[in-house]
Amino acid sequence: MQNSENQEEIVRTSSTFDCGGRCPLRLHVKDGKIIRVETDDYEIEDEQLRACLRCRALRQYVYHPKRLKYPLKRDGPKGSGKFKRITWDEALSEIADKLKEVKQNHGNSSIFLAAGGAYLGALHDGMFAMIRLFTQFGGFSTHYGNVSSEGAVYATQTQYTSPFVGNSRTDLLNSKLIIMWGWDPARMISGSDTIYNLVKAKEKGIKIVCIDPRYTDSAVILADQWIPIVPGTDTAMMVAMAYIMITEQLHDKEFLAKYTVGFEKFAEYVLGKEDSIPKTPEWAESITTVPAETIRNLAREYATTKPAALMDCQGPARSAVGELYNRCAMTLTVMTGNVGRHGGSAAGGLMGIPYGHMFFSSRIPPPGRNPVEEGLKSVRGSLDLQLRFQARCHTNKIFDAILKGKKGGYPFDVKLAWFVNNNFLNQLGNTNKAADALKQLDYMVCSELWLTPTARYADIILPVTSIAEKNDFTRPWPSGPYFISNQKAIEPLGECKSDLRIAEELADKLEIDDFQKYPHELQALKFLIKLREDSRKNIRKIDEFRDAGIKRLKLDEPYIAFKKQVEDPDNNPFKTPSGKIEIFSQRIADLNDPENPPIPKYMERWEGRYDPLSEKYPLQLLSPHPKNRVHSELFLIEWLREVEPHVAWINPVDAEARNIKDEDEILVFNDRGKLMIKAWLTERIIPGVICIFEGAWYDPDENGIDRGGCVNTLTKDAYSPGGASALKSCLVEVKKFEGGA
């Protein structure tokens, strides 16, 4: 960064938000201030990775008056939001004393690290900094399970044993039929170039079918056919499609024989030989409300149109039936022989390709294993989720674990928790319970840019720099192939520090003399680029990389997941125990858990449409990604807030039954909580379902009603047998808000 006076400089970077895009940004900097934001200027205009509205508002994010700029100490009851400014020395000394005290009196397992993915740079990911520090301090307890994608992760590990199930987005244009199942890339940016490639596919004449409880903005421009479906019943429709394929002999027997195991067992289930219920389209209609004829036609069309891309995603898998949704989708893709082939799809929901992918992100290695987790049984290759919880709790159980500790069956009692990179109180299930847990917690530190609903409960808040204030190296996760170099545009605001620096300074206070420090960002970045083979090989000239802000990889042809395995299976077996795609999983059968079937199935678990609880709470609640935030990040940014008011989608049929009119204030409630929000009456949602976008900030009033409209006030802190955070299995009732409640 050279920034002489009055001279406007362009600084290239990107956000490192927990977002499915990773878009090049050009920050205009003048007199040490960002004055404007532009996006990718790649000379091939058609391949530009254009930023969405979120990063268009980055300047307001960086300079927002509510950014935290100084260390804060609690100065009122927990959750009151009352804090006073203190110095860094005071803050870090107090934290160091508490850490030592907890270590001495309760042991290292009582130190809990709650780490999220709010910013994902190789160097400045707060989680990595804290893991290094706590490991060297003698260890810590933590959690397992990705809130976003664990259902899809478990499903892909089961059937393929690989998370790289995506094809290059350009390959969508090689398809003859695209089925978007629960997927709304117009809002949830699953790859910076995804929506544009879908537009091109559509304009090329490729038929697109959208299956979703909502007529999404993606469906608005893409769908030749919208098939509304009851949430949580996707698997019933998928299984019925399999029924049609099997009974009409439309399935690809050769592909199944060559590349898969367990199809016969699945077929027995589908045909009703296992439970005397043939999974006919009529059977599925009674569950999904999708007309049997529609299911029949789509099954035939999908089975006979080659190639065809069935695009599932992660959203419907964030439910009590979680992984089964992805497993059923993957089973359809192998039944139609679409795996490993151009224009096809392997499904599995994760969509990533192994070039420049976030999963390969380098990080400064921790100094050995976390001592608290030494000597545990290995989880390698196992699908036994319980093995993950030998020393950890599930991510969606963090607050339950804080509340109940060892008495509740958890492996630790939390005395001190450090929240970094997340707003978990707001973003995990059952926010009211989370608030109770944090009120009871002995001591809490939060590293943050904002006074989030989570941070309000902290004893000490440490202010962290934004991406504009630091150099970094980052990657996209769902779709590459490219690497991003983040250049520092401005000096840190106020007294903000990076997590890396915070850990280093705290290491001094904790008297960890041999803590490895990285005082020079650029040297550390060179080290991180060289640490991983893919970045080392592809980024030869680091200065050029930093000038360009991006390194695009040129592939000879679109990447296709499992192409090698399909073209030359003898030399490239799948990494499953059988070496084939496992429709039937012996590893799951061995777990002997009736809730976790070895073949993919339709199952009802809890808080679905047919749960008896629906008599009391008859509406299913969806909580998809918001379009104007990244989860709860960017919530305060006015340029984004004004784009879309925070409302609940409700079908007029459901609204009229409750005497609710458009824009009425409504109370949405169940046994876990109540929130107030305005109703938006729309025909774009299936009756019996309401939709509130996640990420609005929790703001309970004196009656316990969340005036902020945080959807997790209503969701459950539970997970599926595969570990999916079941935030979308949630029943509620709605009534007109009359004040009080």
Next chain:
Amino acid sequence: MQVGFYFDQTRCIGCFACAVACKDWHDIPAGSINWMRIKYNETGKFPDVFVSYLIKPCYHCEDPVCIPVCPVGAITKREEDGIVIVNSNKCLGNIDCDSKCLKACPYDAPQFSEEKGSKMSKCNYCLDRFLEQKLPICIEACRTHALDAGSLSHLKEKYGDIQEADNFIYSKRTKPAIILKPKK
């Protein structure tokens, strides 16, 4: 020469990237001044629903009706390119002249804040960028490449001469400089 916009309504997902980019480029705070607006339309009954979005910047009409109604001549149309610009310093404000330009414009392009005495501002086709041979910021912001800009005759050649779209009425009186691909 007359410049104009092209808008492919079949590609618009209503994401507002154009509108936020506009606010950032022109440094306009959140609130009632919106040089780029997006109009939403929903018709039909579940499950047969139709939805469209429509961009609403200033269409830089060939015969702008805002100009003659302005009592102080604050609005002008540039001869060389047809861009309609306002000199906000000259504008009397929303109280003294009762926002005559806004009342005249069939597309509500003139923008006033809610403050008393607020002076009019509106989309200026990113004149600063235009003078550097750059497209308006909204064009480059569009993730689905639904927008284009340039000389109107050029746009007509490239995209055809269609002035209809869902939720849009072409004003024969003002002749908005926009070429459309309608969503049906």
